[in-house]
Amino acid sequence: MKLVSNCIRYSMHGDPRKVLTLNTIAIDADIKPNEILVKWLASPINPLDINKIEGKYPLRPDYPATGGSEAVGIVENVGADIRSLHKGDHVISNSIYNSVWTQYDVLSEDAVLKVRSDLDVASASTLLINPPTAYIMLTEYVKLSPGDFVVQNSANSAVGRCVIQIASALGLKTINIVRDRPDIDALKKGLMSLGGDYVFTEEEFTKNNTKFIKTLPAPPRLALNGVGGRSAMVLCASLGHGGTVVTYGAMSKKPIEILSSSFIFKDLRAFGVAVGPWMQMHPEKAGHIMTVLQDMLVKGQLSPPPMEQVPMAQFATAMEKTLAGRNKKQLVLFHDDVSKEQCYKSKL
């Protein structure tokens, strides 16, 4: 049986506004014993997706390639040999190397991760990348105790917002640095209401961090860097002796700068994390982390980022908005029946 599936594809690397097309393909729904048929419901447009399309991510697809990485869906059918999944299970894409911008897909069992059925669409569709990035950085590089301070830049990014919430759930204190902007007071309030302990603009923190750090019971032990450049240097300068800095992004597109004296006299340690390879290298920990994060989401300790829902037919507009920046994350809905109400009020 053939199933008609709309999908968003590209046949060469380049500007997503130019190389992406909305296609209709026929999926062979007569699946093999070791396959599953998934109906994808929704997928956010992430910076990673843009990098993959532009060819800036170390990954070379076969063409035509389907876009996307994260998605939430429902298992429509399972092959005779499949034991771990059943029709109706809620699943997410299990790897950033997947391609998910299609209404239906036939996949191997391990391409998806079964998620709790009480998780809403927005939370599930953004579970794969940012929450585990934040969780890994807060737990895997230095053993923190409740009351310890963590300092981060890019605090309003999707990862930064997860850091604030997960840190708060773990009893950690966060010092959050954001870029200045017209609505800075509202932003500060918003991050405090997520559980942030302090929020500063880059300028405020650069100017006053030495004085500010002295008002704390102890300097931060962990710095999380999503920006690079001088911003990383200021983060590191605020760390205490033996402090650790973990880099997960480079929004400034500049190399990380760290004072040599921080390394030599403060015994600083620096690491980087890419969540995809990390999860592949630590499968047991990965499973545990995804369970913990779903629990936090269902309990309301962690929430998805602010998102705008867009039907698949208006994908081009959603991509335009994403590339323009400063807009809410765009959540593409692949079927008409994934209504706003279903996403946020009823569960999947």
Added chain:
Amino acid sequence: MKLVSNCIRYSMHGDPRKVLTLNTIAIDADIKPNEILVKWLASPINPLDINKIEGKYPLRPDYPATGGSEAVGIVENVGADIRSLHKGDHVISNSIYNSVWTQYDVLSEDAVLKVRSDLDVASASTLLINPPTAYIMLTEYVKLSPGDFVVQNSANSAVGRCVIQIASALGLKTINIVRDRPDIDALKKGLMSLGGDYVFTEEEFTKNNTKFIKTLPAPPRLALNGVGGRSAMVLCASLGHGGTVVTYGAMSKKPIEILSSSFIFKDLRAFGVAVGPWMQMHPEKAGHIMTVLQDMLVKGQLSPPPMEQVPMAQFATAMEKTLAGRNKKQLVLFHDDVSKEQCYKSKL
């Protein structure tokens, strides 16, 4: 009994050419039961000593302060309670926090480290800082196997030369980067003869490192950075996945720059080392390392850096030469009887 001792002191931080004076003081040689009387023989002028005098090292002395950090000497007398040392023992200053530019000093037992009597003056007087810095970097941050590659900048520095020789003794391969200079060919030959496997100028390496690294059986697993700035970035770019960079100096006086992508996609780890605090924090390892290094020195696997000997009376000239750079390390001899012959031919 009073003992006359010439010493080099300062009473305020500043330019060593201005603040240092040659004084004659009286040492009380009637030592207490827990004290030792040491006759210092020779001490090198290190960049560290200059930093301490200039006030650029995180250390605030009581004035008048005696200069110097490293020295070799002979135990002249021991107090009644001292068991670990005897008159005639050869000793070195045991900490970079010591002050040693004096002919005689009364010290506690733990201010010195007994060294082998078959170690020559030049080797013993430069044992405390640079050889253990090199050894710690080569052994403590990543477990290397014979045949593994290490890449370092500042390869002609005292630490860099120790790295080449210790790496060679451990069966490791070194890729050495130096600044270009008129006598570059002689320098390259010199570093190769110490055991270096490859020597490049900064310019050569920056231009060709990608191509060159591909000719190796595997990319370097460890990078040692004594320069900072862009030089560190090039070092890190040549590391393989999961590589480690250790910073011990900042000759360029610029912050370390590392590509965010090296951290994120290559799982790079970065550390810094300051040998003094490290040795204090790891006393058992420190003892073992000093034994291993003396063994290497006596076997000829490790040699002291090229040095010029200067009598104490000509200290000012030696300091001038040190500050001018590009001269041999200056080894100050505190007594007339530490002749050239005694230093290099007969042993201490």
